[in-house]
Amino acid sequence: MAQANPSIPLGGGVEEVKKKSKIDSNNTLVRVAKYTGLRIITLGITVIIGIYLTILIANMGGYVDEIRRAQIREDVGARVAGNPTMRNLPAEVKRQKIAEMVAIEEKRYGMDQPFITRSARYLGNAIQLNLGYALKMNSNSGSKLVRNILLERLPPTLLLFATADIILFFISLFFALALSRQYGSFFDKVLITLTPLSSAPGWFYGIFLILIFASMLKILPFGGMVDAPPPKTPFLYFLSLMKHMILPVLSLAISKIFIQVFSWRTFFLIYSSEDYVDMAKAKGLTSRDIERRYILRPTLPTIITSFALLIIGIWTGGPILETIFNWPGLGRTFYQAIGQFDTPVIIGEAVIFSYLLAATVFLLDIIYAIVDPRVKIGGESSSI
Amino acid sequence: MEKEKLLRIEDLVLHFSTTHGAVQAVDGVEFSLDYNKAVVILGESGCGKSSLAKAILRLLPRNIAKYSGKIYLGDTDIMLLSDETFRQDVRWVMLSMVPQAAMNALNPVIKVGDQVAEPAIIHLGVKKDEAMRMAKEMFQRVGVPEDFLSRYPFELSGGMRQRVAIAMALVTLPSLIILDEPTSALDLLTQANIFNVLKRIKQELGTSYILITHDIATSSELADDVAIMYAGQIIETSDAMRFFTEPLHPYSKLLMASVPRLRADADPIFITGQPPSLISLSSGCRFAPRCPSRFDKCDQDPPTADVGGRKIKCWLFS
């Protein structure tokens, strides 16, 4: 960095400095792009490892092999049934032919190869969400492809959890800021008393909410995403959707909000005792400006990290919450798959959750990078 | 007839309440400052210097036990102003500050140019472009390259940050700047440079300074007046010239004698004992326990005597 001679006002050297600043701004873009690219690669590797682990665990009982074998048999069976010459062979001959074809297919798929190669193959397939056929379950359109089943159930899950996350974020932020201004006040003490409530997960409060609002008071539905039969007009559909989202979102909120507000309010309090906050006050900024630019802005990276952990925690509880509320998403599908021991779907769910988690972390990483200038300029490489 | 002074502080008191008792950090401070002059407040660590700065700037923590006194800027007692009026009319308009460690005093996520321009936008009501122009001009004055306007504090060296802090304190052209140990975190060379900047600005812009420090040597360059602070009180005020040639208060004498000199024959003298805790203060002269010239009258709080325009708080002169 150019260090000007302190006793001489700037004169010569300004041109040098101007040129350098242009290069620097290009560098910023390059640095951000580099950072994003690096994160994608890192997360990608993480997802691959995660999926591979899933395959490992599943195949220790031979389940992934089983899926492949079942698929082969089904394909061969379909081929034989669809081939007029083969279809009409006598039973004994047909059986032998099928066995031969199955053996050929198994060899082709490398079923006789050592585990490493087999698992690498599965991995390749799994990453592309090529997850085979479900044993018993169907998608709404009748497809048995695991990928279709899962992708179909993805939007409701995203809808529910994204809504809950966004609401939680802004409400927590609002209350955390408000309470950090009133340290030691009555509401502050109330908050501290209520934080242990966050030890219970969302589904737990869900059961109680259903008990009170659906069973006893009968004003809100027991579960599901919309009324059955679904309303005709988009507007009524929307209203019904909203009505059904109230309890699940409320359950998540009760479970997570107190600890979030508490930890963020603690962050704000800690950050508000920084010297630059005093400086801002000395400069004559209004309290609102100080809060916004000198407390909230610097704390934002920490808050985002904390929020990331929260979201990951919510994903973890997803299957149970959806099951309790009969929400037609990935979580409930997981539950159904367990009940029916539908192995391909179970494994597929684990894979897709891997992707979802990675996507969440990536998204938050990007936001973190935007918010923390040290990342943009390439000071320290910090990440979640 | 006495010329109006820029600053007149009378009986300024600031006590903090802690679990161990009230800390009497600023306990009846009194001094004054003319226009375009620099006063150096000298004292050991823990004598209440930084609290004095906070008291003048009304940067009060939550645990205040007592806060009173009169602070006249021109003819206005700013202690009487409401917080909002203080914020609008005094902060960074009449008074500004250069903090000790600028790294901690600059917002890490906002560009330094924006931070320097900020007071101009708030107090002078100018638009962003104009404020940035003013910031750029201040950068020039303090010797920071223009392209640093768009940098973040962590990209700057310690010396640069301190200059930025000075630029920030200047941007609204206040009459008085309080500098709290502005160079203690920097190396000697940078220190010298910073003081040159300060001197130049005083010349060019007519600013006045209150310089709070324990560094006698460098501050002597800048000072027009000297005030010695001990245990929350000002015990001697004097013009710099007479002070450095002949300090009067016993503490001042010992203080000057403790400064190592390049060409002196005698070794520096250490002052025995410790400065008193600001919580449990005796009723008599606070320096008495360590004073070589103490006598029986020192059990009572000494009055402040006027010795040829200098003020001494010591029984030896009353």
Place this chain on the structure above:
Amino acid sequence: MKSLKKNFQELLKYPSAVVGLILVLVLVAISIYAMVTIPYNEAIILWRGGEDQWYRNPKYALPKWVNYFRKDKLPESIALSTIDHPEYKTVETNEDGSAIITIEIPFEYNYEILPVDLMIRFTSNFQEKAPFISVSWIRPDGEKIRIKNLSISPKQDYRVSQDKDLQKKLGGNKIEVGLFTDYKNDPKTIEKGKYTLKIEGATFEKDSDFDAEFIAYGKVAGLGGTDHLRRDLIVALLWGAPIALAFGLLAAVGTTLTQMIIAALGTWFGGWVDILIQRITEINLVLPFLPILIMIGTFYSRSIWVILTAVIILNIFGTGIKTFRAVFMQTKETPYIEAARAYGASNTRIIFSYMVPRILPMLIPQFIILIPSYVFLEASLAVLGLGDPTLPTWGKVIDEARANGALFQGWYYWVIEPSILLMLTGLAFAMLGFSLDRIFNPRLREM
């Protein structure tokens, strides 16, 4: 760190800490009580249920103690057996070995509400010819109603309330109405008083015998109420405590200690060890924890030990490592560690005298606060149907309640009882942990 006593005294100043501590002690007391009064093996057998364990209980009955809060008491079950009360039975043997056996089972019925179901369980033994009996019902006013004649197999349950012929005989009303009220005139009022069930029967062989047990299923049973398998929930409610505590504690302590050790190793050795640990932590963050647990539970084993191990393994590279690492890093670079090494302090001494006291204030609240999440994790798995099949846990009870429609049918006690216990456990440790954290790690000191 201040001495233990001083810390404890300060802890008592926080009301939530005191409440938390009391609750924890209550839970420990319940656990001890459970383990002492119903030894483990017995509990498992009891909980497995089955024909002979719980048949005396009605299904879906409220707990007995709700009657304290009611004016019109709900009837308790009445189960009277000739095996327990041989005095009910009189046997008149003949020379050829056959016998006339008369059984009279008396009972008082003073409730305002009818029993839910009536049943007689017969046991008999014979070689070829089954005993033949006649069952009659004697009301308090003396009226005798012929119920049924039948011959009884070695084990036979006669469901009185399902006897259609009897129902016709009693005017088409519900059996209980017919038997307990003067249904011809006033079917709403129950005749209170002494009833007798009379069974007169004949056996036709030497040593042939039969016994009868009369059961009038009530609406309340047991201390915890009953479930779909007629089990008294109190067994699961009591035993849920030690299981929850054990699981929570083992998981929390296991993960926290291991995390601490890993973080310590990372900071001590630095270099590639540290980097490797950080990478693994990142990967672990993205691993879908619950789905993997679900896979393990579905494919391999639902045994609580397997799950516990899996949980610990999946969690040891969790985010807790970052906090520990931060403290270790801080400690490692402080001057007094350098000074200690300079004067030749051994590594053990440095670790135990310097690092451990710095880490304990972080460690203890951390693992206490973690306990509820593991307790709820076990419950979560149970609710998904992946709970340990043999163990009576609170989560299991909630799962069964849900699966049997407790929320729809209004059997709220079935859900509320285990839920309250779960909640109390969570609150207890959370309150205690949070208070400890505030004492050990005061971050807002100057405020």
